[in-house]
Amino acid sequence: MLSMRSAPAGVGLDSNAKRQNSMKVLVTVKRVLDYNVKVRVKADRSDVDLANVKMALNPFCEIAVEEAVRLKEAGVATEVIVVSIGPKAVQEQIRTALALGADRGIHIETENSPESLSVAKLLAKIVADEQPGLVILGKQAIDSDNNQTGPMLAALTGLSQGTFASEVKIEGDEALVTREVDGGLQTLGLKLPAIVTTDLRLNEPRYASLPNIMKAKKKPMEVKTPADLGVELRAHTELLGVEPPAERKGGIKVSSVAELVEKLKNEAKVI
Amino acid sequence: MSEAVNAAERESMEFDVVIVGAGPAGLSAAIRLMQQAQDAERELTVCVVEKGSEVGAHILSGAVIEPRALVELFPDWKERGAPLTTAVTEDQIYLLGDATSARRIPNALVPKTMHNHGNYVASLGNLCRWLAEQAEALGVEVFPGFAASEVLYHADGSVKGIATGDMGIGHDGQPKDSYTPGMELHAKVTLFTEGCRGHLGKQLIEKFALDKDADPQHYGLGIKELWDIDPAKHQPGLVLHGSGWPLTGKGQEGTSGGFFLYHADNHQVVVGLIVDLNYSNPWLSPFDEFQRMKHHPLFAQYLEGGKRVSYGARAITKGGFNSLPKMTMPGALLLGCDAGTLNFSKIKGTHTAMKSGLVAAESVFKALGENDSVGQDISAYTDAFKASWLYDELYRSRNFGPALHKFGTLMGGAFNFIDQNLCGGKLPVTLHDTRADYAQLTPAAQSPKIDYPKPDGKLSFDKLTSVFLSNTNHEEDQPSHLQLKDASIPIGTNLPTWAEPAQRFCPAGVYEVVEEASGPRFQINAQNCVHCKTCDIKDPSQNITWVVPEGGGGPTYPNM
Amino acid sequence: MATLIIAEHDNSILKPATLNTVAAAVAIGGDVALLVVGEGCQAVADQAAQVAGVSKVLLADNAAYGHQLAENVAPLVAELAKTAGFDYVLAPATTTGKNLLPRVAALLDVGQLSDIVSVESADTFKRPIYAGNAIATVKSLDAIKVITVRGTAFDPVAAEGGSASIEAVTAVHDAALSRFVGEEVAKSDRPELTAARVIISGGRGMGNGENFALLEKVADKLGAAVGASRAAVDAGFVPNDMQVGQTGKIVAPELYIAVGISGAIQHLAGMKDSKVIVAINKDEEAPIFQVADYGLVADLFDAVPELEAKL
Known part of the structure; x- marks a missing residue:
């Protein structure tokens, strides 16, 4: 079903086994509305209602954590550092990531959840401090659905990027990232250090075990502020309002298959 | 996976006390245990496991909450920010005659237990979230997303603890990539506080014959919705209760239950119906009774123009004093609604469940201080319970439910008025109700069919639209947690005799009889299950066993 | 500007x-x-x-x-x-x-x-x-x-x-940070559910898993993905990775054809962003018709083969 088209031989890369043996992996996690909870727009339509609803680790971030932990288990990574940005409550998600196998946490405390570019700027400082060999982020958060932070971080750090990853392999000085693109899969070789964002099929995250949840409580967590990192948060957008999606209305009944095909061809123009 | 394989793979952890279920009883017990440990400067390890994905996710209650036990737990509960903020301002009690008429019962004639001055309209889920925070601050390990799936026993038969369920088992019973074996949690004492019809509690009652001196337990099914309403119609603290229509319709004689509508804060009301599960007509559908009830002007006056926010259902244990099993056994206690401490004359179980947890925590702490051995029977609890206001309260209300069952809503109500208001619950008679709820159904052929109106999509809704609002989810690829002892019974016995009532008593559309070319087939949509336990209670063949699904599955109730 | x-x-x-x-x-x-x-x-x-x-x-x-x-x-x-x-x-x-x-x-x-x-x-x-x-x-x-x-x-x-x-534009930027290694073009006409331009889904009305072959034939002609409702998955007709509306399986194709699907809200939530929805169901009262742009009240076992023939 699939045909493989090979690229010409890659650009010259010297393998650097040393990096591989001392590679830190940085993973980012976001606290979002649990995917099982129905979203409800506030009565005044200012935003969605998040009062007393269940919050959880963004599913794509969970996949990022899993991938990082697997790299560590495979002996490729030496340490997995997890970062989250937001109010104190996000420490719960950092603890979840620690229970899944990350080694230590960094909480950048902000009043709200900052915009993607601000998040990328904060993360860029952490990257500068920690010098990870690989940064793994979720491709998007399921609340804002922006799909921005990974490439923005790559731009700010001047690093390579592999978005929508369904497979990540570290070979020498390079990360081979298979990407889920429209119409198929694409594999890129990324010079390390690299920024990778996860897609759904990258892995199936494990469950945190009870002993690991207890151990996670004792793992180190550093708290920093944007001021500590020398980043000034700036708004690039203003949310004017939120509304529920328009309800679909029923259309017409057709009397025959022939009429259906005719309508789809000539009226809806979808076949 | 055979159990032997599981047992070999499972790791274990040791605690002083393991508590099953983060509801009001379990969390109150956990908090009181730690409070005593701090006061006595004694090391104590307490762990609470909860099958919901977070604390509160599976909690559903009215609720008008009497703060008596909360005050005992935290005298400064207000300063600590407990989410009881809407004081009851007015009680109204109605008897509905039919689809349009309602008679308000003068307050002077209302049984005293139904007066709510000093109580609060609240979300029990939010109260439990708050209690869990308090417990964690005291050092309790709270583990949501972990379902206790089996009781572990010592060789001498005493309770050793529980095992959490395996995670990552496919529907075919084979482990998937994500397979994580369950954990054994061993404890000196295990407290079972699973709520009504806990699936481990049910096993313990049977194994230790805890109910041998009690009447059969009785249950109700409570169905509840949360609504945003027009602010102009909103009266925070107004509390409506009552009974009558729609449960008194033709062919439903003898069906009992009651409704509630509470004005909470934030321009929200909760509305619900409790249908006693001893009803006899197999055509009855509690869900549809509730849906049509909302069209009565008493409810429609508030709900019209509003928007339904959430939906849920949960069985309640309402047998009260006469049905209360023995609550202690070697190595364990059975508390709260898992045992049946709800006071039906007040339609309240929160303060009583909390009190049972408090009393148990005190008895357990004392016993462990004197004798550190595992598997002991905390028999001191029984005396402490008898000396508490909880016992007194349940004793005084012992006739309330049986009177309604025996004499019907009107005459039973009159009995209750005399018993509760004139005699303080001390009439020197005890009424018993000795037939189990599941045994009450009459054959379908002898029962009049009930014609429920179609939902209008404004005040009333269909089942699946409703379940959608309960945020229910189960990992799709896992074995069904609704098990049939004999797969042939639904179609072979229940369908011809009772027209398979599971289709109607389940408020979540889990059970269906699907007509196929080869004949009818019984379909179990386990993904829809809101964990109300009604099927385990009401199946006339007692053929459905509710077991825990993978931890974290089930509803995710917000503000319920 | x-x-x-x-x-x-x-x-x-x-x-x-x-x-x-x-x-x-x-x-x-x-x-x-x-x-x-x-x-x-x-x-x-x-x-x-x-x-x-x-x-x-x-x-x-x-x-x-x-x-x-x-x-x-x-x-x-x-x-x-x-x-x-x-x-x-x-x-x-x-x-x-x-x-x-x-x-x-x-x-x-x-x-x-x-x-x-x-x-x-x-x-x-x-x-x-x-x-x-x-x-x-x-x-x-x-x-x-x-x-x-x-x-x-x-x-x-x-x-x-x-x-x-x-x-x-003559400017050339070559960061030399990444290189193209290869690609697998999905040659099959059966795309992933979440990426498909056209999806045809079956519900419990399909009766059994074998009957999904009817949908596959239509899918082959349209280059469509084949999905299923939760009820069809629960009934064991097809594996759960075909379930529309499941975790991560929110679909929004240009054309969504719902066959024998009653339209329970769980399913609607998973596909309501589709541009054009077609429903084929013999039950005129099925809720799916309330959201379908084109509804056909018919026995799917007649209508689907006919649809395939006419495409």
Whole structure:
């Protein structure tokens, strides 16, 4: 079903086994509305209602954590550092990531959840401090659905990027990232250090075990502020309002298959 | 996976006390245990496991909450920010005659237990979230997303603890990539506080014959919705209760239950119906009774123009004093609604469940201080319970439910008025109700069919639209947690005799009889299950066993 | 005002998603330029010049851009935006656009608006959040507005009728950070559910798993993916990875054909963003008809084979 088209031989890369043996992996996690909870727009339509609803680790971030932990288990990574940005409550998600196998946490405390570019700027400082060999982020958060932070971080750090990853392999000085693109899969070789964002099929995250949840409580967590990192948060957008999606209305009944095909061809123009 | 394989793979952890279920009883017990440990400067390890994905996710209650036990737990509960903020301002009690008429019962004639001055309209889920925070601050390990799936026993038969369920088992019973074996949690004492019809509690009652001196337990099914309403119609603290229509319709004689509508804060009301599960007509559908009830002007006056926010259902244990099993056994206690401490004359179980947890925590702490051995029977609890206001309260209300069952809503109500208001619950008679709820159904052929109106999509809704609002989810690829002892019974016995009532008593559309070319087939949509336990209670063949699904599955109730 | 649009192409064919994006740019107003960046892509530039509403085509044709690696293309786009005075940079919200544009935005030190579904004014747009369960109205505060556009929300402009000039862009950026290794083009006509342009789904009305073969035949003709309702999965007809509405399986194809699906809300939640919904069901009362653009009340075992024959 699939045909493989090979690229010409890659650009010259010297393998650097040393990096591989001392590679830190940085993973980012976001606290979002649990995917099982129905979203409800506030009565005044200012935003969605998040009062007393269940919050959880963004599913794509969970996949990022899993991938990082697997790299560590495979002996490729030496340490997995997890970062989250937001109010104190996000420490719960950092603890979840620690229970899944990350080694230590960094909480950048902000009043709200900052915009993607601000998040990328904060993360860029952490990257500068920690010098990870690989940064793994979720491709998007399921609340804002922006799909921005990974490439923005790559731009700010001047690093390579592999978005929508369904497979990540570290070979020498390079990360081979298979990407889920429209119409198929694409594999890129990324010079390390690299920024990778996860897609759904990258892995199936494990469950945190009870002993690991207890151990996670004792793992180190550093708290920093944007001021500590020398980043000034700036708004690039203003949310004017939120509304529920328009309800679909029923259309017409057709009397025959022939009429259906005719309508789809000539009226809806979808076949 | 055979159990032997599981047992070999499972790791274990040791605690002083393991508590099953983060509801009001379990969390109150956990908090009181730690409070005593701090006061006595004694090391104590307490762990609470909860099958919901977070604390509160599976909690559903009215609720008008009497703060008596909360005050005992935290005298400064207000300063600590407990989410009881809407004081009851007015009680109204109605008897509905039919689809349009309602008679308000003068307050002077209302049984005293139904007066709510000093109580609060609240979300029990939010109260439990708050209690869990308090417990964690005291050092309790709270583990949501972990379902206790089996009781572990010592060789001498005493309770050793529980095992959490395996995670990552496919529907075919084979482990998937994500397979994580369950954990054994061993404890000196295990407290079972699973709520009504806990699936481990049910096993313990049977194994230790805890109910041998009690009447059969009785249950109700409570169905509840949360609504945003027009602010102009909103009266925070107004509390409506009552009974009558729609449960008194033709062919439903003898069906009992009651409704509630509470004005909470934030321009929200909760509305619900409790249908006693001893009803006899197999055509009855509690869900549809509730849906049509909302069209009565008493409810429609508030709900019209509003928007339904959430939906849920949960069985309640309402047998009260006469049905209360023995609550202690070697190595364990059975508390709260898992045992049946709800006071039906007040339609309240929160303060009583909390009190049972408090009393148990005190008895357990004392016993462990004197004798550190595992598997002991905390028999001191029984005396402490008898000396508490909880016992007194349940004793005084012992006739309330049986009177309604025996004499019907009107005459039973009159009995209750005399018993509760004139005699303080001390009439020197005890009424018993000795037939189990599941045994009450009459054959379908002898029962009049009930014609429920179609939902209008404004005040009333269909089942699946409703379940959608309960945020229910189960990992799709896992074995069904609704098990049939004999797969042939639904179609072979229940369908011809009772027209398979599971289709109607389940408020979540889990059970269906699907007509196929080869004949009818019984379909179990386990993904829809809101964990109300009604099927385990009401199946006339007692053929459905509710077991825990993978931890974290089930509803995710917000503000319920 | 001027808008720069990143053309979607494979070095030989201009992809239709570009036309929807041009429509969004036209709604914003001002001059519209298309940037064709690739290798050996003159043919694409020629097609781009024909697109209605486009005044200029910029062609950056270089080996460094052959696989449109974001590391190389983003600096080019950012430079063009700044030096050529573009107020807007738009791209289709495809995997290519989603990969490239945030990198451009960060280089320009501006935010990005993703996946817009309507243009409210020159600086205000609507975009879905929470998987389409809420629509946010967002105002951009940046001087250069970087935006990805959801194709199904804008009717495409005509592919022909324009006569834009073609200008070569000679700047070459080769960051040497990444290299193309290979690609697996999905040759099969059976795409992934979440990526499919057309989906045909079966419900419990299918009766059993074998009958899904009827749907597969239609899917082969339409290049469609085959999905299933939760009820069909629960009944054991098909594996659960076919379930629409399941975790991560929120679909929004251009055409969604629901066969023998009653339309329980769980299913509707998973597919209601589809552009056109067709329902085939013998139960006239089935809730699916309340959301279907075209409903056919018929026995699916007659209608589906007939549909296949007529396609």
